[in-house]
Amino acid sequence: MILHAVELAHVGRFRETVRLGPLAPGVNVLAAPNEAGKSTALLATARALFDRHSTRAEEIKALQPAGTDLAPRVRVEFETREGRFRLEKTFLAGAKAQLARWEDGAWRSLAEADAADQRVQALLRTTLPGRGATKPEHWGLLAFLWARQEERAEWPRLGDSPAGQEVRAKLARIELDPAIERLDRALSALLDPLLTDRGQMRTGGALAQAEADLRALQTELDEIARQRAAQEDTRRRHRVADETVSTREAELVRAGAEAATLQAQALEAERVTAELATRSQALEAERARLAAIVTDTAARERLAAESVSVRRELARSDDAAAQASADLGRARERLHLLDTDRPAREGELARLRRGSQRHVTLLRLRQLEAGARQLTEYAAEAERLHAAVAHLEAAKTRLPDLAPAALKKLEQLQQTARDAQAHLEALGLTVELRPDATRQATLDDGSGDDPRTVTLPGGATSTLQSPRHLDLTLAGWGRILIRSGAVEARTAAERLVEAERAFRMALEQAGVPTLEAAREAVAERRSLETQLKAANTELTPKLRGLASLEALRAAAEAERRRAATAREVAAPTTEEDALSGTELEATEARRAVDLGAREKDLKEADAARERARTEERAAQRAAEEAARAAADQRVRIAAAEAQERTLLDRYADGLEAALKAAQLAFAQAEGRVLEARSRLPTDAALIPGRHLRAVRALREIETELTARRAERDQTRGALEILGGQGLYSRETELTERRAEAQLRRDAARSRAWSARIARDLIRRHKDAATRAVLAPLQRQLNAAFSELTGETGREVFLDESLGIAGIGRTREEAYPFEQLSAGAKEQLLLCLRLAVAETLALDEPQVLILDDVLTHTDPGRQQRVIDALERYGQTLQIIIATCHPERYRALGRALAFEALVP
């Protein structure tokens, strides 16, 4: 279909009649500002073409001019392959419809009212809703070729509507099998009550109901299974309890018998134990009696033996007393002899001691006098040496006080002055060099001598001088020639004057006229000091350790006085003075030997006396001890005899007879005890404990038996109750119902799955067929896309519904349509509409309506769009509504609303 003209009245802002047209077969541009009525006019055209004239839907009322009840009126002239038609419709008040056909140069009415509506519907292959206004999906091909302003980025996917199928069929050139389509619908009808589109069970459907029944039955069966498990557990507990009761009952009988036996054993053991205790007491009494007699017999024998022994000791004591008395007499006699001889020995010894003392005194005198003489000699020698030292000290005092260090200082000052003098004399050039590293240099100072090689140390300053010029060749650098200057000469002269003045001041301070005099004074002083040292060295031993010569003189005088005093005291005789020292010492030696012999003799005599006294005291003690022992022994003999008499007085028949009688009684008592013990069990002491344990065990068994019997009875009762519940019969009924529900479920599922699989497979093959013929349309689409965007590297891919799947180099990597930008989407959809329209136009002229759809397209692309539209305008009618006239200037035919005179 293409449009030729549209007239509107009472539509939106058009209260009067306006006309749009005539429209060209190619591109038509309706450019007008916003709110000019472009979209309203196009929408009213659609309402006229597709809606019933009698509908009063809100969408129709929305066409009325605001605030009026005016009836919208639309006249559309259009052309299909069946001819040119004119449709006039008035909606709402006075609704009417009239369809006319251009035949033989005039309009001939074809149908009116509903018939007109139906005829147009058939012409345009559109559909109608059950009630209300149409929606784009009812508009047939224009649903796809009419890009509405508010839906510029939408593409109605090709569903199963007749229009969708027609478009798909036309596009894909598929001859659809109507039987297959009916089959598809029949399968869907079969499937719909059972499964949802997503394959879930339909709520309330037969399949869902069967599954619900199965679940409910299974729940009941599970409950029965649980009860069975509980019953089985109860049965097991009953079996265990029953077996335990039997076991414990037998055990109780055994334990009762064992306890009775142990009780009888315990009573018998108790009786025999008591009898044994009585007999043991009697035995102990006999044992005590026998022991007493045995003790007495032993005591008597011991007393008799003791008496004999003590008498023997008494005889030995008497013998010892006599021997001690004899020893005492002999000791006293020897002591007496020694005491008598001792005074003579003491007198001789005293005499010898006095003679020896005189000789010692004389020898001491001789020693004092010799010492005095020697000290006097030392004092005289020291006197002489002391005078020599004094002489040397005086000579030293006369010399200038000049130390070797001072002399050295003088020499340095003199050298400094000399150096300054030499410097001044040599002054011409001075060069200071400080190389980074040690260097060799060749120096020519202009003196006519051969150039010399000097070493310049690294990091140090070296000064090179020359009277007139300095020709220096530095290794690694080259030759340097330096000539003289005046400032250096002045500085050198000032240094010389200063050095000489310092030297003169130093000589004056040292007290010498010249440096030579200073040197001589220092040498003389050094010689005198050497002599002084030698004299002092000689003098020191002569002082005998004393501090000074005066002390030595005083010591010699004191020694002489002591010697004189000793002579006065000793008052030696002439003969004694005549004796030489050697003779005195020899005499004294002899006297000393004699005196020692006498002193030793006296000490030995004293020792013999002491031994005699010791022997006397020992003999005295032995005699006294022998007397005491004899007295004691006599007392002991008397006591033993008294005890024996007392002991024998206890036994009238004699001790031996009493012993025999006691031994017999003991043997008899012991026999009775052994007899009683033989009757007592070996483990009699354990029997009462065993009996108690047996009684406790009996009680424990009785307690457990009571509990087990209760459990057995309780489980028995529970089992009888459970048995009466008829679980098997209930389970049987449920199982049979479940089988029936399973059959229902299986049948429903079989129906549902069969229908689903069949329908899916049919659609799969339909889609496959569609895909197979998509390629031509896709090529057209890509040509349009390439023309519009200039892109050749990417392709646009369609899906089975002829929607745009995405854009990219391959289908798998395609960027989804939904994620493209708004501009890309509107351009792609324009391409798709152009491609679809061009394909459909092969059968019939087609109109493509673009209601302000390229709002996001940039100016660069806009020119490409214009180019494309111009080209497609050769095969399609394109109506562009826009509020941007500059974008489509000079494109196709310009349209405008033309008011018609009523």
Place this chain on the structure above:
Amino acid sequence: LPSGVFRLLHSADWQLGARFTQFGPRAPALRDARLRTLARTLSLARDRGADAFLVAGDLFEDNEVEDRLVEAALAVFRDHPDVPIFVLPGNHDPLNGPGTVWQRRAWRQPPPHVTVLREPGVIRLADGVHLLASPLTQKRSPTDPSLALMDLARGLPAEDLKIGVTHGSPAIEARHEPDDFPISLRAASRAGLDYLALGHWHGWLADLDGGRMVMPGTPEPDRFESDGAGLVAWVELDGPGALPRVEPLPVAELVWRSFTVDCLQLEAARASLAGELAALTAHPARVVVRVTLSGGASPAALTELRAWLDPQLSAFLAPQVHDRTRAQLSAVELADLQARHPILNAVLADIDRLEVFAGGAGAATPPDGSAPPLTLKEAQALLAAADIDLTLLDAALFNHLRHLLLQALQEATR
């Protein structure tokens, strides 16, 4: 002997309360039939002048059947007071502790002519006639329950008539399980019994131990494959040492019949089945019938067959149809399908390939020139939209699928 001959009606395995899961809502009718058969059999015993009515185990299917059933069974017994009834617990209703069916209130004071043989022992049936009983106390055991009969028989006079009763499997090689109460094949002669009444297996078995051991089977069949079921044993004993005379008496109320219709010879098979069913229509409420449909046929033929069969079976007590047919197209139909509905043709091919992949027998040998077998990925892709697990698809579903498709196409092109 009272009349020179001792008459005994020997029954076993009544299995009252048995489960018939496969029949769903029809199962209670099958259970009720057993009670009626019990009553009828007791009447038969009474009419024949039986000196004793023996139940050799498994009167009940389980120890936990409902009280209502227990009381109903006792009511049947009470209705026949002149028939001495002796009931032995079997492996389905063993005396294995408290809560068994024998300890229900109804059994605490049974009618005087009803005796439950609760423990091994000897009961005097008449002068010189003894019943030696060895009841079961557990569900399984490797012990021969007839051994107890040997001990019981030792204390009895040799000249007396001795009738044993117990429950277990005759130890026939390859027919019994070792822990299923194996009974020596010479149990009667070993214990010196004149007759040993057995119960356990559900088919008639009478030629044991020289004819002295008899297993009558269940009086009411419980499966289509029952071999010799539906009988009780009428036994006449002339005296000690004499061989018993045993007569099988049919007592079953229900008839279990199974038929097969092969669609390869559809018309002939259908005619044959019609004849068989017609023979059963005299007492349709006593017939349990199963029809198995097999083979391939066109969807239209299969639809017509089902449409014919369903009303034929509706009158029977418990009808069953096992449909194992396969919807098939003739070569002409297939060529027409390929020409007119290529998509459907491709879909059917996919279904064949899916069935082959799923291991279905129906498409085990794909025709020459057909598409290659599916890979797992391809099979999953075919079912991806439906989100159905491949492993749940069976031959029945594929048959149903084909049938559905072809039937729907038929309707769509009508």
